[in-house]
Amino acid sequence: MQVVLLGPPGSGKGTQAVELSSRLGLFHLATGDILRQEVKNQTALGQEAKAFMEKGELVPDKLILAMVSSRLESGRDYLWDGFPRTEEQAVGLDALLAVRSSVVDIAVLLEVPDEVIVERISGRMFCPGCGANYHRQSKPPKKAGICDQCAKGLQVRPDDRAEVVENRLRVYRERTEPLVLFYEKKGILARVDGNRALQAVTADLATLLEKVRRGQKVLNG
Ligand code: AMP
Numbered sequence: 001m002q003v004v005l006l007g008p009p010g011s012g013k014g015t016q017a018v019e020l021s022s023r024l025g026l027f028h029l030a031t032g033d034i035l036r037q038e039v040k041n042q043t044a045l046g047q048e049a050k051a052f053m054e055k056g057e058l059v060p061d062k063l064i065l066a067m068v069s070s071r072l073e074s075g076r077d078y079l080w081d082g083f084p085r086t087e088e089q090a091v092g093l094d095a096l097l098a099v100r101s102s103v104v105d106i107a108v109l110l111e112v113p114d115e116v117i118v119e120r121i122s123g124r125m126f127c128p129g130c131g132a133n134y135h136r137q138s139k140p141p142k143k144a145g146i147c148d149q150c151a152k153g154l155q156v157r158p159d160d161r162a163e164v165v166e167n168r169l170r171v172y173r174e175r176t177e178p179l180v181l182f183y184e185k186k187g188i189l190a191r192v193d194g195n196r197a198l199q200a201v202t203a204d205l206a207t208l209l210e211k212v213r214r215g216q217k218v219l220n221g
Contacts, residue, residue, distance in 0.1 A: 001026070001077045001213050002102055004084065004093075006179060007110030009168045010117040010124075011194045012201060015133065016110070017081040019202050024209055029071065030081040031064060033131075038067075054158050056167035058085055058175060065092040074100040085176045090183075106212045107183035108205065110194035114169065121165050125154040138198070190218055 003026065005013045014030060021028035035053060038046030045067060049059045058064075068083060084090040097103055112120075123136035127147035134141050134154060141148050159168065183189040192204050211218045 001106075001209070002080070002097060002104045003078070003209060003212070004080045004104055004107040004183070005082075005110065006107055006176070006183075007194060008112060008114075008117055008172045008176075009165065010121040011110040011112040012120075012198065013081050013110060015198065016202055016205055017079050020205055020209065021079045023202075023206055024077075024079075024213070026077045026079040026209075028079050028081060029068070029083070031068065031083040031085075032081075034067060034071070035059060054164070056159050056164040056171060058171060061086055061088040061092065064089055065096075068093070069096055072096055072100070074102075084179060087178060087182060090179055104183070104186075104188060106209070106218070107179070107189050108208065109180055109189060109191045110201070111191055112194040116195055117169065118162075118165060121160050122162060124160050125156055127152050128155050187219065 005017055007013050014032070017028050017030065020026065035046070035049050039050050039053065040046070045063060048063065052059045064083065064085075065088075072078075080093070084093050093104065120135070120138075123138070125134045125136070125141075125145075126132065127134075127150060129147060129150040129152035132147055132149050133139070134147075141154065145154050146152070147154060158164070180189060190208055192201065192208065194201055208218055
Protein backbone atom coordinates (compact mmCIF):
# COMPACT_ATOMS: atom_id res chain seq x y z
CA MET A 1 0.00 0.00 0.00
CA GLN A 2 1.33 3.44 -0.97
CA VAL A 3 -0.04 6.39 1.02
CA VAL A 4 0.67 10.06 0.28
CA LEU A 5 0.08 12.50 3.14
CA LEU A 6 -0.70 15.99 1.88
CA GLY A 7 -1.18 19.16 3.86
CA PRO A 8 0.32 22.56 4.58
CA PRO A 9 3.36 22.93 6.83
CA GLY A 10 2.20 22.55 10.42
CA SER A 11 -0.86 20.46 9.52
CA GLY A 12 0.52 17.60 11.61
CA LYS A 13 1.73 15.36 8.77
CA GLY A 14 5.00 14.45 10.47
CA THR A 15 3.47 13.66 13.86
CA GLN A 16 0.65 11.64 12.33
CA ALA A 17 3.02 9.82 9.99
CA VAL A 18 5.21 8.60 12.86
CA GLU A 19 2.19 7.20 14.74
CA LEU A 20 0.43 5.75 11.69
CA SER A 21 3.50 4.08 10.24
CA SER A 22 4.10 2.20 13.47
CA ARG A 23 0.41 1.26 13.89
CA LEU A 24 -0.03 0.07 10.32
CA GLY A 25 3.44 -1.25 9.62
CA LEU A 26 4.16 1.29 6.88
CA PHE A 27 7.62 2.58 6.06
CA HIS A 28 7.69 6.32 6.90
CA LEU A 29 9.62 8.28 4.29
CA ALA A 30 9.84 12.02 5.06
CA THR A 31 11.91 13.94 2.51
CA GLY A 32 12.27 16.86 4.97
CA ASP A 33 13.83 14.55 7.60
CA ILE A 34 16.22 13.05 5.05
CA LEU A 35 17.24 16.51 3.85
CA ARG A 36 17.86 17.77 7.40
CA GLN A 37 20.09 14.73 7.97
CA GLU A 38 21.99 15.45 4.74
CA VAL A 39 22.49 19.07 5.85
CA LYS A 40 23.70 17.93 9.27
CA ASN A 41 26.16 15.48 7.66
CA GLN A 42 27.32 18.19 5.23
CA THR A 43 26.92 15.91 2.21
CA ALA A 44 26.97 17.36 -1.32
CA LEU A 45 23.16 17.11 -1.42
CA GLY A 46 22.88 18.73 2.00
CA GLN A 47 25.06 21.63 0.98
CA GLU A 48 23.00 22.19 -2.14
CA ALA A 49 19.66 21.87 -0.31
CA LYS A 50 20.50 24.06 2.70
CA ALA A 51 19.94 27.48 1.12
CA PHE A 52 16.55 26.47 -0.29
CA MET A 53 15.40 25.05 3.04
CA GLU A 54 16.46 28.05 5.09
CA LYS A 55 14.41 30.35 2.86
CA GLY A 56 11.38 28.06 2.91
CA GLU A 57 11.79 27.36 -0.82
CA LEU A 58 11.52 23.93 -2.39
CA VAL A 59 14.63 21.93 -3.15
CA PRO A 60 14.74 21.33 -6.95
CA ASP A 61 12.66 18.40 -8.21
CA LYS A 62 15.60 16.62 -9.86
CA LEU A 63 17.50 16.43 -6.56
CA ILE A 64 14.44 15.25 -4.66
CA LEU A 65 13.52 12.59 -7.19
CA ALA A 66 17.10 11.25 -7.30
CA MET A 67 17.15 11.16 -3.49
CA VAL A 68 13.84 9.27 -3.32
CA SER A 69 14.77 6.93 -6.14
CA SER A 70 17.98 5.88 -4.41
CA ARG A 71 16.05 4.97 -1.25
CA LEU A 72 12.96 3.33 -2.73
CA GLU A 73 12.74 -0.42 -2.21
CA SER A 74 10.41 -2.67 -4.16
CA GLY A 75 7.67 -4.43 -2.21
CA ARG A 76 7.69 -1.95 0.66
CA ASP A 77 4.51 -0.20 1.87
CA TYR A 78 5.35 3.50 2.14
CA LEU A 79 3.80 6.40 3.96
CA TRP A 80 5.05 9.41 1.98
CA ASP A 81 5.38 12.51 4.13
CA GLY A 82 6.25 15.87 2.55
CA PHE A 83 6.66 14.23 -0.84
CA PRO A 84 5.50 14.76 -3.53
CA ARG A 85 5.38 18.55 -3.23
CA THR A 86 5.08 19.50 -6.92
CA GLU A 87 3.30 18.03 -9.92
CA GLU A 88 6.66 17.00 -11.39
CA GLN A 89 7.43 15.05 -8.22
CA ALA A 90 3.98 13.42 -8.25
CA VAL A 91 4.47 12.29 -11.85
CA GLY A 92 7.99 11.17 -10.91
CA LEU A 93 6.68 9.13 -7.98
CA ASP A 94 4.12 7.43 -10.23
CA ALA A 95 6.91 6.51 -12.65
CA LEU A 96 9.18 5.19 -9.87
CA LEU A 97 6.33 3.07 -8.52
CA ALA A 98 5.19 1.88 -11.95
CA VAL A 99 8.52 0.17 -12.65
CA ARG A 100 8.01 -1.62 -9.34
CA SER A 101 4.45 -2.65 -10.32
CA SER A 102 2.97 -0.35 -7.71
CA VAL A 103 0.74 2.75 -7.56
CA VAL A 104 -0.30 5.41 -5.06
CA ASP A 105 -3.41 3.91 -3.42
CA ILE A 106 -4.57 6.97 -1.52
CA ALA A 107 -3.60 10.60 -0.99
CA VAL A 108 -4.88 12.04 2.27
CA LEU A 109 -5.20 15.80 2.66
CA LEU A 110 -4.94 17.05 6.24
CA GLU A 111 -7.02 20.22 6.28
CA VAL A 112 -6.06 22.97 8.73
CA PRO A 113 -6.90 26.71 8.51
CA ASP A 114 -4.00 29.17 7.99
CA GLU A 115 -4.35 30.93 11.35
CA VAL A 116 -4.06 27.60 13.19
CA ILE A 117 -0.97 26.69 11.16
CA VAL A 118 0.92 29.83 12.15
CA GLU A 119 0.04 29.27 15.82
CA ARG A 120 1.12 25.63 15.67
CA ILE A 121 4.43 26.26 13.93
CA SER A 122 5.43 29.16 16.14
CA GLY A 123 5.52 26.85 19.19
CA ARG A 124 7.48 24.00 17.63
CA MET A 125 10.81 22.79 19.04
CA PHE A 126 12.95 19.75 18.39
CA CYS A 127 15.83 17.91 20.00
CA PRO A 128 19.05 18.06 17.95
CA GLY A 129 20.20 14.89 19.72
CA CYS A 130 17.42 12.34 19.22
CA GLY A 131 15.09 14.23 16.87
CA ALA A 132 12.07 14.20 19.24
CA ASN A 133 9.50 16.93 18.56
CA TYR A 134 7.82 19.18 21.11
CA HIS A 135 5.38 22.07 21.18
CA ARG A 136 5.16 24.84 23.76
CA GLN A 137 1.39 24.41 24.17
CA SER A 138 0.32 21.01 22.91
CA LYS A 139 3.35 18.86 23.77
CA PRO A 140 5.64 20.67 26.21
CA PRO A 141 8.76 18.94 27.54
CA LYS A 142 8.71 18.11 31.28
CA LYS A 143 11.50 20.64 31.87
CA ALA A 144 11.32 23.83 29.77
CA GLY A 145 13.70 23.77 26.82
CA ILE A 146 15.12 20.32 27.65
CA CYS A 147 14.48 17.00 25.84
CA ASP A 148 12.62 14.43 28.00
CA GLN A 149 14.46 11.57 26.32
CA CYS A 150 18.09 12.64 26.14
CA ALA A 151 18.28 15.85 28.23
CA LYS A 152 19.74 17.92 25.38
CA GLY A 153 18.72 21.57 24.87
CA LEU A 154 15.78 21.97 22.47
CA GLN A 155 16.03 24.11 19.33
CA VAL A 156 13.70 25.81 16.84
CA ARG A 157 14.07 24.72 13.21
CA PRO A 158 15.56 27.62 11.19
CA ASP A 159 12.62 27.39 8.77
CA ASP A 160 10.07 27.59 11.60
CA ARG A 161 10.91 31.26 12.20
CA ALA A 162 7.86 33.46 11.53
CA GLU A 163 9.21 35.18 8.40
CA VAL A 164 10.11 31.84 6.78
CA VAL A 165 6.80 30.22 7.73
CA GLU A 166 4.95 32.81 5.67
CA ASN A 167 7.03 31.90 2.63
CA ARG A 168 6.54 28.16 3.20
CA LEU A 169 2.78 28.70 3.24
CA ARG A 170 2.95 30.71 0.01
CA VAL A 171 5.09 28.01 -1.63
CA TYR A 172 2.62 25.37 -0.43
CA ARG A 173 -0.34 27.20 -2.00
CA GLU A 174 1.46 27.77 -5.31
CA ARG A 175 3.38 24.54 -5.81
CA THR A 176 1.87 21.81 -3.64
CA GLU A 177 -1.85 22.57 -3.35
CA PRO A 178 -2.40 21.77 -7.07
CA LEU A 179 -1.67 18.15 -6.12
CA VAL A 180 -5.07 18.04 -4.42
CA LEU A 181 -6.62 18.29 -7.88
CA PHE A 182 -4.01 15.90 -9.33
CA TYR A 183 -5.09 13.13 -6.93
CA GLU A 184 -8.76 14.12 -7.02
CA LYS A 185 -8.73 13.55 -10.80
CA LYS A 186 -7.32 10.08 -10.22
CA GLY A 187 -10.17 9.45 -7.77
CA ILE A 188 -7.86 8.70 -4.84
CA LEU A 189 -8.05 11.85 -2.70
CA ALA A 190 -9.47 11.72 0.83
CA ARG A 191 -9.85 14.75 3.10
CA VAL A 192 -9.44 14.63 6.87
CA ASP A 193 -10.11 17.51 9.25
CA GLY A 194 -6.72 18.08 10.86
CA ASN A 195 -7.96 20.86 13.13
CA ARG A 196 -8.87 18.56 16.02
CA ALA A 197 -7.15 16.80 18.90
CA LEU A 198 -4.15 14.80 17.70
CA GLN A 199 -5.58 11.44 18.78
CA ALA A 200 -8.92 12.06 17.05
CA VAL A 201 -7.12 12.79 13.78
CA THR A 202 -4.90 9.70 14.18
CA ALA A 203 -7.94 7.52 14.85
CA ASP A 204 -9.70 8.73 11.68
CA LEU A 205 -6.58 8.33 9.57
CA ALA A 206 -5.96 4.82 10.90
CA THR A 207 -9.56 3.76 10.18
CA LEU A 208 -9.34 5.21 6.68
CA LEU A 209 -6.05 3.47 5.88
CA GLU A 210 -7.26 0.13 7.29
CA LYS A 211 -10.19 0.36 4.87
CA VAL A 212 -7.89 1.17 1.95
CA ARG A 213 -5.74 -1.81 2.88
CA ARG A 214 -8.83 -4.06 2.84
CA GLY A 215 -9.73 -2.65 -0.57
CA GLN A 216 -12.90 -0.97 0.67
CA LYS A 217 -14.35 2.15 -0.90
CA VAL A 218 -13.36 5.18 1.20
CA LEU A 219 -14.23 8.17 -0.94
CA ASN A 220 -17.51 10.01 -1.21
CA GLY A 221 -19.12 10.56 -4.60
P1 AMP B 1 9.40 19.53 5.85
O1 AMP B 1 10.12 18.94 7.00
O2 AMP B 1 8.62 18.51 5.06
O3 AMP B 1 8.57 20.74 6.21
O4 AMP B 1 10.53 20.06 4.82
C1 AMP B 1 11.45 21.07 5.20
C2 AMP B 1 12.03 21.72 3.97
O5 AMP B 1 12.77 20.74 3.19
C3 AMP B 1 11.02 22.30 2.99
O6 AMP B 1 10.61 23.61 3.35
C4 AMP B 1 11.80 22.27 1.68
O7 AMP B 1 12.76 23.31 1.64
C5 AMP B 1 12.57 20.95 1.80
N1 AMP B 1 11.78 19.81 1.26
C6 AMP B 1 11.30 18.75 1.95
N2 AMP B 1 10.67 17.89 1.13
C7 AMP B 1 10.73 18.43 -0.11
C8 AMP B 1 10.24 18.04 -1.38
N3 AMP B 1 9.52 16.92 -1.54
N4 AMP B 1 10.49 18.87 -2.43
C9 AMP B 1 11.21 19.99 -2.29
N5 AMP B 1 11.70 20.42 -1.13
C10 AMP B 1 11.46 19.66 -0.03
